Amino acid sequence: MEGSKAKLKLAVYWASACGGCCVSVLDVHEKLFDVIAAADLVFWPIALDIKYHDVEEMPDQHIDLTLFNGAVRNSENEHMARLLRKKSKILVAYGSCSHLGGIPGLANFSTKEDILNRVFIESESVVNPENILPQPEYEVKEGVLNLPEFFNDVRSLAQVVDVDYFIPGCPPQTERLLEVFVAVVSGAELPPKGSVIGAETKTQCDECIRKKTENKRIKKFYRPWEITDDGYSCFMEQGVICMGPATRAGCGYRCIKGNAPCRGCYGPPAGVTDPGAKMMSAIASIIDEKEPEEISRVLEDVVDPAGLFYRFSLPVSLIRRKII
Amino acid sequence: MKRITIDPITRLEGHGKIEIFLNDEGEVSNVYFQVPELRGFEKFCEGRPVEELPAIVAKICGVCPGCHHMGSGKAVDAVFGVDPPPVAKKLRELFYMAHFVHSHTAHFYALAAPDFVVGPSAPASERNIIGVIGKVGREIGTEVIKQRRIAQEIQALLGGHQTFVVMNIPGGVRKGLSEAERDDIVIKAEGFVEFAKFTLKVFEDFVLKNNEYVDLILNGPYSLKLHSMGLVDKNNKVNFYDGKVRVVDTEGKELFKYSSSEYLDYVAEHVEPWSYLKFPYLKKIGWKGFIEGQNSGVYHATPLSRLNAADGMATPLAQKEYELMYATLGGKPVHATLAMHWARLIELLYSAERCLELAQDNEITGKELRAQLGHIPGEGVGIVEAQRGTLTHHYWTDDKGIVTKVNIIVGTTNNHAAISMSIKKAAEGFIKKGVKVSDGILNMVEMAFRAYDPCFSCATHSFPGQMPVILEIREANGELKQRLVRN
Numbered sequence: 001m002e003g004s005k006a007k008l009k010l011a012v013y014w015a016s017a018c019g020g021c022c023v024s025v026l027d028v029h030e031k032l033f034d035v036i037a038a039a040d041l042v043f044w045p046i047a048l049d050i051k052y053h054d055v056e057e058m059p060d061q062h063i064d065l066t067l068f069n070g071a072v073r074n075s076e077n078e079h080m081a082r083l084l085r086k087k088s089k090i091l092v093a094y095g096s097c098s099h100l101g102g103i104p105g106l107a108n109f110s111t112k113e114d115i116l117n118r119v120f121i122e123s124e125s126v127v128n129p130e131n132i133l134p135q136p137e138y139e140v141k142e143g144v145l146n147l148p149e150f151f152n153d154v155r156s157l158a159q160v161v162d163v164d165y166f167i168p169g170c171p172p173q174t175e176r177l178l179e180v181f182v183a184v185v186s187g188a189e190l191p192p193k194g195s196v197i198g199a200e201t202k203t204q205c206d207e208c209i210r211k212k213t214e215n216k217r218i219k220k221f222y223r224p225w226e227i228t229d230d231g232y233s234c235f236m237e238q239g240v241i242c243m244g245p246a247t248r249a250g251c252g253y254r255c256i257k258g259n260a261p262c263r264g265c266y267g268p269p270a271g272v273t274d275p276g277a278k279m280m281s282a283i284a285s286i287i288d289e290k291e292p293e294e295i296s297r298v299l300e301d302v303v304d305p306a307g308l309f310y311r312f313s314l315p316v317s318l319i320r321r322k323i324i
Numbered sequence: 325m326k327r328i329t330i331d332p333i334t335r336l337e338g339h340g341k342i343e344i345f346l347n348d349e350g351e352v353s354n355v356y357f358q359v360p361e362l363r364g365f366e367k368f369c370e371g372r373p374v375e376e377l378p379a380i381v382a383k384i385c386g387v388c389p390g391c392h393h394m395g396s397g398k399a400v401d402a403v404f405g406v407d408p409p410p411v412a413k414k415l416r417e418l419f420y421m422a423h424f425v426h427s428h429t430a431h432f433y434a435l436a437a438p439d440f441v442v443g444p445s446a447p448a449s450e451r452n453i454i455g456v457i458g459k460v461g462r463e464i465g466t467e468v469i470k471q472r473r474i475a476q477e478i479q480a481l482l483g484g485h486q487t488f489v490v491m492n493i494p495g496g497v498r499k500g501l502s503e504a505e506r507d508d509i510v511i512k513a514e515g516f517v518e519f520a521k522f523t524l525k526v527f528e529d530f531v532l533k534n535n536e537y538v539d540l541i542l543n544g545p546y547s548l549k550l551h552s553m554g555l556v557d558k559n560n561k562v563n564f565y566d567g568k569v570r571v572v573d574t575e576g577k578e579l580f581k582y583s584s585s586e587y588l589d590y591v592a593e594h595v596e597p598w599s600y601l602k603f604p605y606l607k608k609i610g611w612k613g614f615i616e617g618q619n620s621g622v623y624h625a626t627p628l629s630r631l632n633a634a635d636g637m638a639t640p641l642a643q644k645e646y647e648l649m650y651a652t653l654g655g656k657p658v659h660a661t662l663a664m665h666w667a668r669l670i671e672l673l674y675s676a677e678r679c680l681e682l683a684q685d686n687e688i689t690g691k692e693l694r695a696q697l698g699h700i701p702g703e704g705v706g707i708v709e710a711q712r713g714t715l716t717h718h719y720w721t722d723d724k725g726i727v728t729k730v731n732i733i734v735g736t737t738n739n740h741a742a743i744s745m746s747i748k749k750a751a752e753g754f755i756k757k758g759v760k761v762s763d764g765i766l767n768m769v770e771m772a773f774r775a776y777d778p779c780f781s782c783a784t785h786s787f788p789g790q791m792p793v794i795l796e797i798r799e800a801n802g803e804l805k806q807r808l809v810r811n
């Protein structure tokens with residue numbers, strides 16, 4: 001990926017991730033040729049033949065823009081987060097896992113031991129009479145083999161290093177990525193450090209494509225399979241919990257277009273720190289009951305509230321993790 | 325003892341690492357393929373309402389999320405004890421065929437083609453999708469990107485989200501298809517069929533007409549005699565969405581055929597302390613170690629194993645190609661690892677044809693999208709063929725449908741032992757006493773696992789499609805003898 005000095009030096013890295021963020025970069029489709037024309041990709045393990053040691057040998061701040069996706073789950077992820085911070089002028093937490101901890105962050109409801117036991121010992125298909133677990137260091141007859149250390153806690157990128165910007169989403173919408181990319185390439189003035197970019201400031205509900213009636217109240221919450229969705233009304237007004245009230249807009253209503261309620265991958269909107277607290281107030285305001293016992297009864301219909309409200313944000317939430 | 329470390333190869337939703345140990349003669353003594361990542365979905369899905377799982381487990385993989393969504397959706401149906409109406413099943417399969425078109429296209433052009441179209445020992449800087457486009461022309465490159473985009477658009481239409489589909493709800497799907505949308509998919513699917521035929525022609529021109537490559541496929545150190553696994557329909561034809569899992573032995577004889585709910589009787593997993601990934605094997609044979617042959621418990625679950633395990637393809641053009649492949653390679657079963665690429669393209673053609681068949685199906689625009697749900701039996705298994713192997717999701721819930729336990733055997737995991745052995749065999753074949761370990765040799769070792777399209781190369785399904793590799797040869801005392809950086 002050689003190019004003139006004026007071209008932007010771009011890096012994309014994944015830590016504890018699924019590959020979906022890298023796919024969102026690929027989903028620029030035919031515009032890929034334009035991206036390559038405007039930027040030199042200097043590191044992208046998914047696609048390019050550039051190694052960790054090449055990054056280590058780069059001068060500090062050599063990379064103009066790094067899109068870091070994935071959570072910090074093990075010692076290798078942490079090492080790469082620190083290395084890329086040092087080598088990058090602008091470090092962006094790209095996607096829900098890097099921004100908020102994401103789906104892998106749900107692991108903070110359990111402990112490292114619970115996870116290793118379930119996967120390697122208790123699993124119904126495993127035959128492991130000696131209760132063998134993967135070891136960070138293990139001696140085979142030919143030498144010592146090493147694995148990264150699996151941490152107890154999943155962390156977001158900003159819980160490990162200083163982050164310049166956050167682009168939310170699971171994965172971020174490709175059109176939004178292109179807008180940010182064009183802004184950086186064109187030298188436009190960038191927002192203050194620490195901003196969430198590539199998304200709106202308001203909530204999903206503000207411009208939702210589904211129809212909302214003013215002052216509609218409900219007496220019961222349903223699980224999505226307990227009702228027949230009419231395909232156009234607000235999910236909350238149909239009694240199905242939707243994370244829209246506590247979620248930042250900007251995703252393009254992808255799940256809503258698939259007739260599924262929002263699950264909050266874009267994180268809380270501007271001014272909201274905890275999506276759980278925001279959801280509780282949204283839920284309280286739609287319940288058509290006055291008596292505390294009645295309200296409690298309605299609230300019992302909300303199953304797994306912690307797993308729902310913090311689906312993508314447990315590591316950065318107020319509750320952080322299950323208390324051990 | 326010398327040691328060659330290949331780290332990192334990009335990952336299985338993470339990273340992969342290869343350790344090659346050489347004896348004093350400079351010959352391969354042993355090879356370890358390590359998977360250093362774990363996220364623990366099995367544990368953190370506990371406590372969630374089961375209907376949330378198809379969307380949560382899709383995040384296991386951003387390249388093949390549709391497979392997890394489908395396997396999970398079927399497991400959830402089973403938890404509720406229901407069978408979705410025919411319209412819902414057809415819509416799911418239609419989505420799934422578009423998913424296969426996207427994935428198999430990306431794998432062939434971005435990952436596999438550089439080794440054949442550009443060449444296994446071509447300069448590494450050209451061994452990527454740009455190099456492929458350089459050989460085949462930008463027009464074709466643009467066409468490849470376009471067809472993959474169209475496949476993504478069909479997935480977005482049916483599943484809401486083009487990457488993380490939200491289609492499945494217990495007992496069916498959330499969204500139907502209009503007549504106008506169907507007509508549009510028919511046109512697009514016709515395009516897929518032409519594109520798949522064209523891709524097989526590319527394979528013929530660049531691979532099969534090259535005697536060196538054919539020799540490498542048939543006689544190189546890439547052959548591994550293993551049992552073959554694959555999902556088949558009631559006529560024993562390849563199917564990706566539904567059917568029974570059939571396993572044939574190294575001679576092609578049926579060992580057994582099982583329904584999803586019986587998988588625990590047939591498959592078990594072995595654990596090694598030096599990898600975060602488990603090693604599945606055939607339970608009735610047992611874990612005999614990393615050995616090949618009729619007495620080994622190791623099997624593979626790949627495009628080639630699916631064709632080996634079936635009696636043929638359910639669509640006419642793919643069936644013709646199926647016959648041609650076996651006639652060319654000396655009959656069934658085929659054990660040449662590199663033939664997985666050919667099998668994958670035959671599957672691409674099948675997916676395109678099946679996509680068209682389903683889009684033309686009168687019933688597909690029907691309105692009955694969901695089954696009635698009653699009480700919750702609380703346990704269910706869902707099996708589909710993922711692009712990278714048979715995928716099993718098994719859930720247990722309480723009577724409210726809250727998840728109590730989860731067990732998952734992912735496509736690539738099936739092939740963990742096979743991949744380790746293929747890497748070792750290729751390393752033994754190419755790294756010999758007195759031979760300088762060059763970048764070309766390193767790539768030939770990599771080609772052994774690339775054929776499996778493992779999920780750690782899901783990653784390299786992408787532009788420009790090459791794994792970063794550092795190779796270090798050290799003396800027993802750790803002194804660096806040779807360092808090779810593949811660029």
